[in-house]
Amino acid sequence: MLQFIVRRVLMGALVLLLSSFLCYLMVDVAVDPLEDLYTSTDPDAPTLIQERIEQLHLDRSSVERYFMWAGAFITGDPGTSWLTGRPVAEELRGAVIGTIQLVTAATFLSIFLGIGVGIVSALRQYTGFDYLVVFFSFVLYSLPVFWVAVLLKQWGAIGYNDFLADPFLSPVTIIVVALLAGVLISMAIAGPLQRRLISIAGGALAVGALLFYLQATGWWNEPHIGPELLILNGLAAAFGITLLSTGLEHRRALYSALTVVGLTLVLYFPVNMLFDSLDAANLTGWPIILGLGVVTVASGVLVGRLYGGPDWNQSARTAGIVAAIMGAMVLLDRIMQFWPSYNANSRISGRPIRTFQERTPGFEGNFWEVTLNTFGHLILPTLALMLISFATYTRFSRASMLEVMNQDYMRTARAKGLGERTVIMRHGFRNTLIPLATIVPVDIITLLGGALITERIFARPGMGTMFLNNLEENVMEPVMAYLVIVAALAIIANIVADLLYAALDPRIRVSA
Amino acid sequence: MNSNIPPVDQDRELSDAVDESVGRGEGALELRDAVGKSQGQIVRERFFRHRGAIAAMIVLAAVVILGFSSVGFWFVPGWWEWAPGERPDPEVHGYRIFNEGGSPTITMPWSEEGFGIGPHPFGQDDIGRDMFAMVMRGIQTSIIVVVIIGIVATLIGVLIGAISGFFRGAADQVLMRMTDLVITLPTIALGAVLGAIFGAADPVPLALAIGAITWTGLSRLVRAEFLSLREREFVDAARVAGASNLRIIFKHMLPNAMGVIIVSVTLTMSSAILLETSLSYLGFGITSPNVSLGWLISEYETAFATRPWLFWWPGLFIVLIALTVNFIGDGLRDAFDPRQRRIPSARKLAAAERKLQRERSSRPEVAP
Numbered sequence: 001m002l003q004f005i006v007r008r009v010l011m012g013a014l015v016l017l018l019s020s021f022l023c024y025l026m027v028d029v030a031v032d033p034l035e036d037l038y039t040s041t042d043p044d045a046p047t048l049i050q051e052r053i054e055q056l057h058l059d060r061s062s063v064e065r066y067f068m069w070a071g072a073f074i075t076g077d078p079g080t081s082w083l084t085g086r087p088v089a090e091e092l093r094g095a096v097i098g099t100i101q102l103v104t105a106a107t108f109l110s111i112f113l114g115i116g117v118g119i120v121s122a123l124r125q126y127t128g129f130d131y132l133v134v135f136f137s138f139v140l141y142s143l144p145v146f147w148v149a150v151l152l153k154q155w156g157a158i159g160y161n162d163f164l165a166d167p168f169l170s171p172v173t174i175i176v177v178a179l180l181a182g183v184l185i186s187m188a189i190a191g192p193l194q195r196r197l198i199s200i201a202g203g204a205l206a207v208g209a210l211l212f213y214l215q216a217t218g219w220w221n222e223p224h225i226g227p228e229l230l231i232l233n234g235l236a237a238a239f240g241i242t243l244l245s246t247g248l249e250h251r252r253a254l255y256s257a258l259t260v261v262g263l264t265l266v267l268y269f270p271v272n273m274l275f276d277s278l279d280a281a282n283l284t285g286w287p288i289i290l291g292l293g294v295v296t297v298a299s300g301v302l303v304g305r306l307y308g309g310p311d312w313n314q315s316a317r318t319a320g321i322v323a324a325i326m327g328a329m330v331l332l333d334r335i336m337q338f339w340p341s342y343n344a345n346s347r348i349s350g351r352p353i354r355t356f357q358e359r360t361p362g363f364e365g366n367f368w369e370v371t372l373n374t375f376g377h378l379i380l381p382t383l384a385l386m387l388i389s390f391a392t393y394t395r396f397s398r399a400s401m402l403e404v405m406n407q408d409y410m411r412t413a414r415a416k417g418l419g420e421r422t423v424i425m426r427h428g429f430r431n432t433l434i435p436l437a438t439i440v441p442v443d444i445i446t447l448l449g450g451a452l453i454t455e456r457i458f459a460r461p462g463m464g465t466m467f468l469n470n471l472e473e474n475v476m477e478p479v480m481a482y483l484v485i486v487a488a489l490a491i492i493a494n495i496v497a498d499l500l501y502a503a504l505d506p507r508i509r510v511s512a
Numbered sequence: 513m514n515s516n517i518p519p520v521d522q523d524r525e526l527s528d529a530v531d532e533s534v535g536r537g538e539g540a541l542e543l544r545d546a547v548g549k550s551q552g553q554i555v556r557e558r559f560f561r562h563r564g565a566i567a568a569m570i571v572l573a574a575v576v577i578l579g580f581s582s583v584g585f586w587f588v589p590g591w592w593e594w595a596p597g598e599r600p601d602p603e604v605h606g607y608r609i610f611n612e613g614g615s616p617t618i619t620m621p622w623s624e625e626g627f628g629i630g631p632h633p634f635g636q637d638d639i640g641r642d643m644f645a646m647v648m649r650g651i652q653t654s655i656i657v658v659v660i661i662g663i664v665a666t667l668i669g670v671l672i673g674a675i676s677g678f679f680r681g682a683a684d685q686v687l688m689r690m691t692d693l694v695i696t697l698p699t700i701a702l703g704a705v706l707g708a709i710f711g712a713a714d715p716v717p718l719a720l721a722i723g724a725i726t727w728t729g730l731s732r733l734v735r736a737e738f739l740s741l742r743e744r745e746f747v748d749a750a751r752v753a754g755a756s757n758l759r760i761i762f763k764h765m766l767p768n769a770m771g772v773i774i775v776s777v778t779l780t781m782s783s784a785i786l787l788e789t790s791l792s793y794l795g796f797g798i799t800s801p802n803v804s805l806g807w808l809i810s811e812y813e814t815a816f817a818t819r820p821w822l823f824w825w826p827g828l829f830i831v832l833i834a835l836t837v838n839f840i841g842d843g844l845r846d847a848f849d850p851r852q853r854r855i856p857s858a859r860k861l862a863a864a865e866r867k868l869q870r871e872r873s874s875r876p877e878v879a880p
Binding site for chain 1: 564689693695696697698700703704706708748782786788790793794795806809810813816817823827831835842856
């Protein structure tokens with residue numbers, strides 16, 4: 001194992017060295033730092049050209065310059081941009097933070113949704129739902145991201161902001177949306193005609209009632225979860241998670257999940273008061289929220305443990321997941337409480353969804369309002385990124401699940417009389433995730449370096465923007481820093497994927 | 513699986529669905545389909561059964577024919593009135609911009625006027641250039657770029673994959689590390705650097721450059737395929753018969769790896785469309801005076817609020833081309849995959865069952 005890792009890392013370093021050399025030669029051809037001076041009408045241009053040639057050592061061969069650059073880079077100095085005079089390391093730090101902010105939510109959401117939809121679609125193979133999912137994943141897969149982004153700007157931002165100015169859904173819209181949702185839900189549930197009709201009606205009624213509630217309470221401009229929706233969502237989460245994780249017949253798990261929901265309701269007001277006092281002391285920040293989140297999940301697990309029983313770890317798992325969901329909802333509710341004041345801010349003036357940059361210039365507010373501002377800028381690029389990677393994950397997990405469903409161990413599991421839930425969740429689902437372990441690390445890394453177009457369109461600072469701008473402005477060092485970092489990350493991701501695969505699947509042995 | 517096969521009963525005529533020559537049980541239906549046919553026939557039949565792929569192929573053919581015939585290609589003149597970039601002359605045509613703002617003159621069958629295309633079906637831009645001609649030229653560019661990328665990627669990928677899979681050892685190590693070298697960099701970033709060197713003037717160098725970086729997936733697949741093929745008996749047989757390495761590679765192994773290659777190339781081409789349009793959009797690909805679908809979108813992006821059609825048409829055709837190629841690739845994959853099984857839907861099974869019951873009840877009982 002150790003030998004495998006050492007060998008791969010050494011090999012990776014060698015590949016990296018070679019790739020950086022080739023990249024340097026290529027970028028050197030692509031980039032001409034004297035371009036602006038050649039076209040300038042400044043009478044001093046020849047002397048300026050001479051100065052810049054000396055500054056950038058352009059009189060030496062590119063191989064020589066590569067070794068100068070590589071020596072500095074390895075010792076921790078990625079150089080300085082000749083255009084702005086800023087050290088590349090500084091520029092890089094901002095870019096990395098911007099990119100991580102952008103891709104985190106998109107990656108996790110698309111993984112969750114993509115795997116979920118892909119698996120359901122595989123379970124309903126050869127049904128209308130399956131064909132629909134396959135077709136739409138193909139369409140999404142074929143969409144150019146720059147085209148989607150412009151559409152999102154038009155409808156997601158301008159359209160939704162206009163809608164917020166006068167949020168009114170006509171009854172016809174509500175009915176049509178509700179019916180569509182009902183049909184979609186019934187297609188996913190499938191089954192005999194009677195069950196389909198019931199799920200159409202149930203789904204349509206639920207969605208219709210929800211839309212009506214949102215309309216009647218003016219939710220669009222004063223979004224909230226509040227105690228009443230917290231109960232409703234909490235019950236849904238408790239039953240849903242228990243159903244998937246242990247089955248409803250596991251009473252202890254169900255009770256611990258319900259206890260967690262009850263605890264959340266009891267603690268809802270105290271937690272809000274805690275946040276109020278933290279706000280007043282100007283202490284609210286992500287470290288505290290993260291800490292509270294850990295406490296929440298831990299207490300959920302504790303509840304499950306306290307219910308005891310021979311298989312308490314199942315209750316603990318269920319309660320932990322429900323606690324995480326409830327905690328997220330309380331946090332979301334807290335953020336939503338500041339929506340009206342954020343919306344009324346003079347810098348926002350009723351247009352909360354933004355299409356450019358990562359924050360509104362000159363925007364000031366408390367922690368929650370600043371967070372909302374960040375979200376308002378994040379939502380569109382996140383959607384754009386999600387749509388495309390969602391399609392990839394759906395296709396991949398669908399194929400993986402279909403493969404698993406045909407395995408002998410699935411037949412064995414059914415033959416020995418296990419329930420369908422256990423067969424699918426424990427024998428099918430877990431094995432479906434194994435091949436995904438090889439693409440997820442690589443994908444995350446690719447996103448880190450590869451959100452080029454999305455960053456460019458939404459004018460967000462990030463790795464991609466840094467790369468493109470400097471390539472256009474003929475600054476070599478940041479371009480090289482980007483390429484080397486992305487290549488290094490890709491090599492690491494591949495090693496991680498191989499190790500993960502070997503750890504998850506005992507049939508695979510790593511060999512050097 | 514057994515539920516697909518009608519139960520064997522005393523009634524021979526009804527149960528001849530189970531042909532003794534191909535056996536029973538799992539895979540029997542697939543075998544029945546394959547009896548007495550060559551590999552090519554089986555693949556072709558499976559492909560033609562994939563309705564999505566067939567529809568996609570027809571649509572793609574229509575788009576290609578439309579794109580190449582309408583505005584002319586090379587020295588062949590097209591049938592469309594306007595050339596790409598041409599504007600109506602007020603003195604000759606009596607107008608500069610036909611509809612107000614240059615909106616499309618195409619009318620749909622369900623509108624009051626009925627179906628008609630008018631002089632500028634896709635509209636005109638702010639200075640009156642005909643959008644249809646521009647989009648058609650963009651389709652031409654994209655198709656040419658994609659085909660060249662496909663050819664280059666296939667040649668490099670197959671060559672490298674075949675050599676490293678067949679010879680293994682040192683050659684394999686060197687070639688696969690070289691592949692790693694290219695894989696480590698995101699194609700779009702590498703493409704941008706290459707585009708900055710080769711782009712702009714002519715689509716062909718750009719396509720060659722992109723093709724030189726998109727072969728990696730194919731070469732890995734071909735290598736894996738060759739590694740398993742070279743252990744097969746027919747390769748041993750060929751070697752014993754005195755065949756040279758070249759002959760074994762090209763005559764015996766390559767035809768057997770064709771399925772993998774075709775599928776992978778199709779999918780590479782569909783992602784190459786998006787890569788080329790993305791690069792052109794970013795300004796590192798094809799730029800004026802050449803027209804590409806990505807360039808059109810970047811050119812007219814800001815006009816979206818006022819002249820949305822300038823933005824809709826090129827995007828629509830990018831999606832259409834990429835989607836159809838993807839569907840064809842999917843159909844090919846199904847056709848080449850021997851594990852693919854045709855499983856009738858529950859409804860069809862029930863219908864077949866009912867039909868069987870009806871026939872059975874309408875027939876007099878046969879004495880045993």
